[in-house]
Amino acid sequence: MALLELSGISLSFSGLRALSDVSFSVAESQIVGLIGPNGAGKSTLINCVSHLYRPERGSILFNGQELVGRSTPEVAAMGIRRTFQNLELFREVSVRENITLGLVYRYRAGILSDFLNLPSARAMRREANAETAAIIERLGLNDVADVRVCELSYGLQKSVEMARALAGRPKLMLLDEPAAGMNPEESRRVADTVRRLRDENGISILLVEHDMRVVMSACDRIVVLDHGEKIAEGTPAEIRNSPAVIKAYLGEDDDHA
Amino acid sequence: MPPRKLVIFLVVAVLAALPFGLGNYGYYILASVMIYAMVGLSLNILIGMGGQISIGHAGFWALGAYASAIVVTKAGLPFLVGVLAGGVVAGLFGALVALPALRVQGHYLAIATLGFALFVQQMLFEWESFTGGRQGLFVPRPSLFGTEMQSDFGYYYVLLAIFLLLAWIAHNFAKSHTGRSLMALRMSAVAAECCGIPRPKHVIIAFATSAFFTGVSGALFAHLLGHLSTETFSLAASLSFLSMAVIGGLHSRGGALLGGFYLALAPEVLREFKDAQMVIYGVLLILCVQFLPGGLISIVDVVRSRLGRKPLGTP
Amino acid sequence: MIPQLVVSGLALGSIYALLALSLVLINKATDVVNFAQGEMAMVGTFVCFTLLARTGLPLVIILVLAVPIGGLIGIVTERVTMRPLQSAPPINSLIATIGLWMVFHHGAGWIWGYDPVRFPSLFSPNPVNILGARVAENSLGIVGVSFLVVAVLYVFFEYTRAGIAMRAASMNRRAAQLMGVNIGRVSLTAWGLATAISVVSGLLVAPLTFLDFDIMFAVLLKAFAGAILGGFNSLVGAVVGCLVIGVIENLFAAYISASFKDTFAFAIIIAVLMVRPQGLFTRQIAKKV
Numbered sequence: 054m055a056l057l058e059l060s061g062i063s064l065s066f067s068g069l070r071a072l073s074d075v076s077f078s079v080a081e082s083q084i085v086g087l088i089g090p091n092g093a094g095k096s097t098l099i100n101c102v103s104h105l106y107r108p109e110r111g112s113i114l115f116n117g118q119e120l121v122g123r124s125t126p127e128v129a130a131m132g133i134r135r136t137f138q139n140l141e142l143f144r145e146v147s148v149r150e151n152i153t154l155g156l157v158y159r160y161r162a163g164i165l166s167d168f169l170n171l172p173s174a175r176a177m178r179r180e181a182n183a184e185t186a187a188i189i190e191r192l193g194l195n196d197v198a199d200v201r202v203c204e205l206s207y208g209l210q211k212s213v214e215m216a217r218a219l220a221g222r223p224k225l226m227l228l229d230e231p232a233a234g235m236n237p238e239e240s241r242r243v244a245d246t247v248r249r250l251r252d253e254n255g256i257s258i259l260l261v262e263h264d265m266r267v268v269m270s271a272c273d274r275i276v277v278l279d280h281g282e283k284i285a286e287g288t289p290a291e292i293r294n295s296p297a298v299i300k301a302y303l304g305e306d307d308d309h310a
Numbered sequence: 311m312p313p314r315k316l317v318i319f320l321v322v323a324v325l326a327a328l329p330f331g332l333g334n335y336g337y338y339i340l341a342s343v344m345i346y347a348m349v350g351l352s353l354n355i356l357i358g359m360g361g362q363i364s365i366g367h368a369g370f371w372a373l374g375a376y377a378s379a380i381v382v383t384k385a386g387l388p389f390l391v392g393v394l395a396g397g398v399v400a401g402l403f404g405a406l407v408a409l410p411a412l413r414v415q416g417h418y419l420a421i422a423t424l425g426f427a428l429f430v431q432q433m434l435f436e437w438e439s440f441t442g443g444r445q446g447l448f449v450p451r452p453s454l455f456g457t458e459m460q461s462d463f464g465y466y467y468v469l470l471a472i473f474l475l476l477a478w479i480a481h482n483f484a485k486s487h488t489g490r491s492l493m494a495l496r497m498s499a500v501a502a503e504c505c506g507i508p509r510p511k512h513v514i515i516a517f518a519t520s521a522f523f524t525g526v527s528g529a530l531f532a533h534l535l536g537h538l539s540t541e542t543f544s545l546a547a548s549l550s551f552l553s554m555a556v557i558g559g560l561h562s563r564g565g566a567l568l569g570g571f572y573l574a575l576a577p578e579v580l581r582e583f584k585d586a587q588m589v590i591y592g593v594l595l596i597l598c599v600q601f602l603p604g605g606l607i608s609i610v611d612v613v614r615s616r617l618g619r620k621p622l623g624t625p
Numbered sequence: 626m627i628p629q630l631v632v633s634g635l636a637l638g639s640i641y642a643l644l645a646l647s648l649v650l651i652n653k654a655t656d657v658v659n660f661a662q663g664e665m666a667m668v669g670t671f672v673c674f675t676l677l678a679r680t681g682l683p684l685v686i687i688l689v690l691a692v693p694i695g696g697l698i699g700i701v702t703e704r705v706t707m708r709p710l711q712s713a714p715p716i717n718s719l720i721a722t723i724g725l726w727m728v729f730h731h732g733a734g735w736i737w738g739y740d741p742v743r744f745p746s747l748f749s750p751n752p753v754n755i756l757g758a759r760v761a762e763n764s765l766g767i768v769g770v771s772f773l774v775v776a777v778l779y780v781f782f783e784y785t786r787a788g789i790a791m792r793a794a795s796m797n798r799r800a801a802q803l804m805g806v807n808i809g810r811v812s813l814t815a816w817g818l819a820t821a822i823s824v825v826s827g828l829l830v831a832p833l834t835f836l837d838f839d840i841m842f843a844v845l846l847k848a849f850a851g852a853i854l855g856g857f858n859s860l861v862g863a864v865v866g867c868l869v870i871g872v873i874e875n876l877f878a879a880y881i882s883a884s885f886k887d888t889f890a891f892a893i894i895i896a897v898l899m900v901r902p903q904g905l906f907t908r909q910i911a912k913k914v
């Protein structure tokens with residue numbers, strides 16, 4: 054059974070069809086690439102899975118459970134985490150706090166303990182802090198752990214967002230253009246990271262990316278969207294040679310740099 | 311002793327020493343400082359941590375005041391029970407006001423809280439059999455362990471103790487996972503929700519807690535004043551609370567305390583300006599958001615950072 | 626009875642609509658909800674009142690002068706208070722408008738005193754016969770003036786450069802900026818225009834009751850209710866919402882409770898926010914990430 058199974062997802066914005074009848078699936082420990090020209094609906098699809106948008110039609114099964122109709126935090130708690138195309142970080146606080154906030158939902162004492170700082174609340178904080186420290190250590194963010202996120206470089210901010218997503222111990226990660234704005238060297242590292250996430254943690258990944266080298270080297274399968282419709286699906290080799298894909302990309306000449 | 315603890319110790323010592331050498335009026339003013347500072351704490355939680363604005367806190371204040379007055383006079387229960395009842399009643403209404411906040415943000419919410427406060431005021435006015443309506447309601451002096459406190463001197467210390475208790479609770483909350491989740495929602499609701507932090511639950515907690523604090527303050531105020539009438543709980547009161555909290559500093563307990571001093575002392579200082587007084591408050595509020603958005607407490611922070619210390623405003 | 630109540634309700638509603646238009650205009654252009662809008666209108670009305678008393682100009686001229694007077698109040702206010710907050714978090718601007726509320730509200734009391742004054746009306750309260758119903762000339766006049774303002778506004782947004790720039794800015798501020806729209810100018814125009822409109826609403830309310838420093842508060846509350854009903858980002862929605870509010874208010878006061886007629890607006894606000902926060906006429910669109 055697939056981990057994530059989308060069938061017939063449709064969504065439009067004030068008449069504009071952003072997604073129409075999109076179906077595909079992501080298997081356990083699989084890396085699936087999602088590509089397509091600008092405005093194809095890739096981010097919209099990710100927003101549907103993480104439930105920031107609610108699809109008008111279709112179903113999204115995760116581990117066999119229907120996601121449509123649940124709240125965003127519920128979906129996150131089920132094990133789906135994401136990064137954002139334009140970064141959504143807690144900018145005013147430290148890297149450490151960002152990561153803690155990614156896992157804090159698992160460490161809840163009662164509200165009364167929180168008000169009165171009872172031992173249970175303190176214990177929860179200790180555990181969360183320990184786990185945060187472990188993540189910081191593992192991802193090599195020690196040097197910047199106590200720096201405010203807004204003071205970091207763009208690249209580092211992207212890593213923090215990835216670290217925060219990882220803190221949620223996801224089964225599925227949705228990455229929206231993790232290599233955007235990076236040089237080839239940095240992009241290669243992103244591709245490595247993505248593969249490591251899968252190899253070391255067994256996380257399935259839905260990867261939206263414009264950089265073809267990253268997509269081709271990291272993904273097991275690729276889904277191609279154009280104008281909200283799925284126009285192709287297959288292995289990287291198949292996609293590379295698909296006439297439909299070549300046509301979609303040649304039709305738009307501005308965004309596969 | 312770590313510097314932060316030392317600062318708190320010194321502040322408490324100064325607060326405890328303040329009434330000496332003052333007269334009855336001075337005690338009364340100091341008592342009001344504490345009562346306003348409690349409202350400041352409540353806005354510290356709601357606006358500072360939660361990013362939810364309210365221009366209707368006089369409504370919660372009124373609910374606390376009337377609830378306590380009624381519990382003490384009509385049901386004959388002790389003063390402290392009345393105060394707790396005031397907090398609980400206001401807190402429940404706070405949770406109720408949060409319901410529209412679940413679906414909307416910012417501006418709409420401010421409008422809803424404004425409407426809420428007007429509604430409460432109108433209700434209290436119309437519901438004469440219970441609240442005394444136009445005539446108002448007499449409230450007995452506070453009493454502890456069966457003895458009535460005739461002087462505001464003693465009452466001030468009760469208020470100081472309650473303020474410190476509430477400040478401690480607010481501080482714990484700011485450090486706690488629930489409080490930090492609330493702040494996460496303020497910084498980016500989208501990101502927080504994608505981290506598994508539900509907005510509805512936290513917004514309700516923020517509103518209920520904030521309203522509880524304000525209700526307690528209102529109850530304590532009722533017993534200080536001795537007589538309640540609905541005019542006390544007008545829009546002007548809500549706006550004063552908001553100004554005080556902003557001018558003191560929305561992001562820390564110290565800011566709330568400074569706000570309390572501001573609201574209690576400014577009328578004394580500005581008395582000779584008569585009708586222009588309120589205009590000056592407005593101007594001060596605008597100047598504050600323009601030039602000192604962190605409030606008066608941020609001056610303290612600037613000094614501290616010169617000394618190489620962590621700002622008080624951060625949890 | 627009911628037709629009269631409906632027509633005078635529409636008149637009330639169109640007064641609310643003018644204030645609501647001001648609120649929505651500023652909100653669309655600058656993302657600020659101006660809590661002081663009603664008070665600014667009240668001050669503008671007092672200025673007109675003084676002008677009327679001192680110069681003895683005809684009332685029609687005063688009504689026309691209200692537009693530049695309001696515009697000036699709006700422009701100066703924007704420059705002095707809002708401009709410095711342009712890049713601050715939106716909550717700061719909101720708080721600043723509350724400061725403005727205090728300044729204008731109490732400033733008016735300070736300057737013009739706290740006693741209500743009589744403000745003459747352009748229209749007589751005599752009834753006229755329309756389609757068999759007897760309605761006050763006053764009501765028709767109010768609706769007429771409001772309609773005129775809305776028509777002018779329509780022309781402004783459809784046919785003038787400034788209007789088109791404002792529409793662009795309200796749709797997507799960043800994109801408009803990239804296309805060369807001057808955001809500062811848009812904000813200034815919005816405040817000027819909005820305040821001019823709101824002063825007209827002040828001039829229409831003042832003769833209905835007496836003019837005092839409290840006059841616009843209830844109007845503001847209803848304008849909020851109407852604007853929320855209309856979704857708060859649609860000018861047409863705000864007008865329709867306010868007309869609905871005006872009519873309901875009149876019927877409510879006549880048949881249910883007169884003393885709660887001002888708080889009923891609150892009930893509507895809450896009901897709309899709970900059931901359909903995007904308003905009755907617009908669709909909610911999720912924030913784009």
Ligand SMILES: Nc1ncnc2c1ncn2[C@@H]1O[C@H](COP(=O)(O)OP(=O)(O)O)[C@@H](O)[C@H]1O
Pocket residue numbers: 066069071089090091092093094095096097098910911912913914
């Ligand atoms: N919240 C939204 N409101 C209105 N339109 C949106 C929203 N989100 C996406 N869209 C529209 O949907 C289409 C697809 O956008 P998107 O999913 O961001 O494309 P991609 O990520 O593939 O570049 C675009 O036309 C975009 O303008």
Ligand SMILES: [Mg+2]
Pocket residue numbers: 095096097138
């Ligand atoms: Mg995208």
